[in-house]
Amino acid sequence: MAILITGGAGYIGSVTTELLRARGERVVVLDNLSRGHRDAVAPEVPFYQGDAGNRELIEHVVHEHDVKACIHFAAFAYVGESVSSPALYYENNVEQGIRLLGALVQANVRHIVFSSTCATYGEPQRIPIDEQHPQQPTNPYGWSKLFIERIMSDYDCGYGLKFVALRYFNAAGATPERGERHDPETHLIPLVLKAAHGEIDRVAVFGNDYPTKDGTCVRDYIHVTDLAQAHALSLDYLRAGNSSTAINLGNGQGYSVLEVVNAAREVTGREIAIEMQQRRAGDPSHLVADAAKAGAVLGWKPQHPELADIISSAWKWHTKRSSAQA
Numbered sequence: 001m002a003i004l005i006t007g008g009a010g011y012i013g014s015v016t017t018e019l020l021r022a023r024g025e026r027v028v029v030l031d032n033l034s035r036g037h038r039d040a041v042a043p044e045v046p047f048y049q050g051d052a053g054n055r056e057l058i059e060h061v062v063h064e065h066d067v068k069a070c071i072h073f074a075a076f077a078y079v080g081e082s083v084s085s086p087a088l089y090y091e092n093n094v095e096q097g098i099r100l101l102g103a104l105v106q107a108n109v110r111h112i113v114f115s116s117t118c119a120t121y122g123e124p125q126r127i128p129i130d131e132q133h134p135q136q137p138t139n140p141y142g143w144s145k146l147f148i149e150r151i152m153s154d155y156d157c158g159y160g161l162k163f164v165a166l167r168y169f170n171a172a173g174a175t176p177e178r179g180e181r182h183d184p185e186t187h188l189i190p191l192v193l194k195a196a197h198g199e200i201d202r203v204a205v206f207g208n209d210y211p212t213k214d215g216t217c218v219r220d221y222i223h224v225t226d227l228a229q230a231h232a233l234s235l236d237y238l239r240a241g242n243s244s245t246a247i248n249l250g251n252g253q254g255y256s257v258l259e260v261v262n263a264a265r266e267v268t269g270r271e272i273a274i275e276m277q278q279r280r281a282g283d284p285s286h287l288v289a290d291a292a293k294a295g296a297v298l299g300w301k302p303q304h305p306e307l308a309d310i311i312s313s314a315w316k317w318h319t320k321r322s323s324a325q326a
């Protein structure tokens with residue numbers, strides 16, 4: 001009995017694969033390596049290079065490994081790219097997602113944990129954001145995730161598919177072995193650490209006139225191992241026969257861009273230059289989760305809620321990787 005992990009060669013998928021294996025679960029990874037890294041998956045893990053929407057391949061993998069559940073990470077996840085190239089997002093995230101769900105239902109796999117996002121909420125009407133907050137995405141990336149949530153609800157009614165849609169806020173941090181490696185990198189913490197390491201000159205800060213404590217945007221950062229743990233608990237939840245649901249994953253605490261930069265200066269002991277730029281269109285001032293439901297429903301509690309711990313884990317991984325490459 002195995003768990004199929006799509007997108008398992010990516011950042012969050014590879015850390016979740018690592019955690020599930022440590023828990024004694026059998027896992028199979030499927031990733032087309034469009035944005036992931038083969039070496040992020042341990043060589044002992046069965047690995048298939050292919051598309052999440054390749055129905056024949058999915059059916060083959062399910063039968064070969066007796067797959068009983070799927071964690072679906074595979075997607076493109078750049079908000080800006082989704083605005084300039086929406087077809088890429090609807091084809092990769094929605095079209096392929098539909099084909100994956102169809103193949104899973106066909107093969108009688110009825111438990112899905114899905115990587116959704118706080119981007120499905122759009123401009124916040126209240127902070128913190130709970131799961132009842134209206135979902136009105138402001139970009140194709142957010143819509144692509146919301147469409148899959150919607151389709152899974154209908155497949156629940158029609159085919160008995162049971163799912164947990166995990167709406168992540170900002171994943172960050174690393175394990176000693178695995179961390180964030182996006183190209184291009186757009187996430188704040190890895191960019192700040194690249195600046196600390198001298199790989200980039202400075203970090204752009206988009207807007208310092210927001211209605212926040214220091215004028216810069218406030219975001220909710222969650223340690224990637226806490227995220228991974230929530231996936232394991234979601235599988236337990238589904239295996240116990242519970243109904244489909246959507247759950248926020250965040251710390252419930254917001255940090256401004258300048259707070260992140262200052263915390264990184266402290267953790268690394270390095271100077272980190274910043275450059276103030278204009279606001280970016282569509283960036284809300286605050287995005288902070290109400291994650292009470294994850295505690296109540298899954299029994300989940302973040303083990304590494306402190307920003308300094310999150311940054312420190314990412315810094316250790318970053319410096320180890322850079323010295324290994326040197």
Ligand SMILES: NC(=O)c1ccc[n+]([C@@H]2O[C@H](COP(=O)([O-])OP(=O)(O)OC[C@H]3O[C@@H](n4cnc5c(N)ncnc54)[C@H](O)[C@@H]3O)[C@@H](O)[C@H]2O)c1
Pocket residue numbers: 006007008009010011012013030031032033034035036037050051052053072073074075076077092096115116117118167168169170171172182
């Ligand atoms: N990183 C975050 O802060 C964050 C926040 C909210 C939601 N998410 C969601 O979590 C998931 C994982 O994010 P991540 O940061 O690890 O991204 P990532 O890009 O590191 O990982 C995604 C992986 O999926 C693979 N992939 C993409 N499309 C595929 C396809 N059609 N078939 C097979 N493989 C495919 C890529 O090669 C990559 O390895 C994504 O679905 C993303 O939308 C991430």
